[in-house]
Amino acid sequence: MSTPAAAHGRAEQVVARATRLSKVYGSGDTRVVALDQVSAEFRRGEFTAIMGASGSGKSTFLHCLAGLDSFTDGSVQIDGVELGTLKDRQLTRLRRDRIGFIFQAFNLLPTLTAMENITLPLAIAGHKPDQAWLDRIVATVGLADRLGHRPAELSGGQQQRVACARALASRPAIIFGDEPTGNLDSRAGTEILSFLRDSVRELEQTIVMVTHDPVAASHADRVLFLADGRIVDELAQPTADVVLDRMKRFDARTRTN
Numbered sequence: 001m002s003t004p005a006a007a008h009g010r011a012e013q014v015v016a017r018a019t020r021l022s023k024v025y026g027s028g029d030t031r032v033v034a035l036d037q038v039s040a041e042f043r044r045g046e047f048t049a050i051m052g053a054s055g056s057g058k059s060t061f062l063h064c065l066a067g068l069d070s071f072t073d074g075s076v077q078i079d080g081v082e083l084g085t086l087k088d089r090q091l092t093r094l095r096r097d098r099i100g101f102i103f104q105a106f107n108l109l110p111t112l113t114a115m116e117n118i119t120l121p122l123a124i125a126g127h128k129p130d131q132a133w134l135d136r137i138v139a140t141v142g143l144a145d146r147l148g149h150r151p152a153e154l155s156g157g158q159q160q161r162v163a164c165a166r167a168l169a170s171r172p173a174i175i176f177g178d179e180p181t182g183n184l185d186s187r188a189g190t191e192i193l194s195f196l197r198d199s200v201r202e203l204e205q206t207i208v209m210v211t212h213d214p215v216a217a218s219h220a221d222r223v224l225f226l227a228d229g230r231i232v233d234e235l236a237q238p239t240a241d242v243v244l245d246r247m248k249r250f251d252a253r254t255r256t257n
């Protein structure tokens with residue numbers, strides 16, 4: 001039985017799509033195919049982890065999806081917009097308005113309070129913060145009593161929670177994280193991952209996160225595995241054990257190559 005597209009809920013909505021996405025660095029002897037015709041879809045309210053050995057193309061994939069890096073071939077759509085058709089200024093605006101980032105380094109401004117850091121991108125964009133939304137984010141992140149503190153007065157985990165709240169503040173269509181828990185101890189890392197999980201469940205946020213940690217990946221709804229610039233496997237409802245098992249298999253295969 002066919003279902004009309006309109007009958008699908010918002011959870012079915014594709015927020016980001018890569019189609020035969022390729023990225024080549026250099027030329028001649030130094031030519032590296034970092035992404036080799038990668039196709040993937042990311043749906044609203046879905047939390048995806050991207051895993052793969054060092055050099056498999058994870059960061060390149062994330063940066064191309066997020067409009068931070070140009071690509072060589074194929075296409076990327078974010079929120080229905082084809083990135084390849086945009087001029088630089090349009091791309092900058094799309095990134096600002098529709099995309100959130102969480103990096104390994106928290107990238108907070110040291111002289112601003114937590115709250116000022118959270119609302120700074122909105123201020124720069126000239127957007128009035130939606131107070132009800134901010135209150136909800138702050139409650140979800142659990143920082144209500146720390147909003148007046150500067151980054152130096154916060155733990156690493158708290159700083160990363162501020163960075164998460166900053167990423168959520170503009171209600172982006174999608175949030176990209178490159179090893180967002182990479183600089184945190186396991187307890188703070190778990191806090192951030194639970195928070196990202198909550199933002200997916202409660203705020204219908206869409207998240208794509210690069211990680212090398214099977215425990216971090218187990219917080220996602222699915223895992224995409226990259227090897228040599230290609231998606232070689234996908235795992236739904238991952239557990240840390242199954243992810244680890246899958247990683248070992250890829251490692252074994254890489255070694256015998």
Ligand code: ADP
Binds near residue numbers: 025026053054057058
């Ligand atoms: P990962 O994040 O999985 O470790 P990357 O996306 O950083 O992998 O890199 C994928 C491949 O592209 C690697 O072979 C890497 O050496 C190469 N690469 C990445 N960035 C550049 C660059 N700026 N110039 C040349 N080669 C690059």
Ligand code: MG
Binds near residue numbers: 058059060
């Ligand atoms: Mg990387």
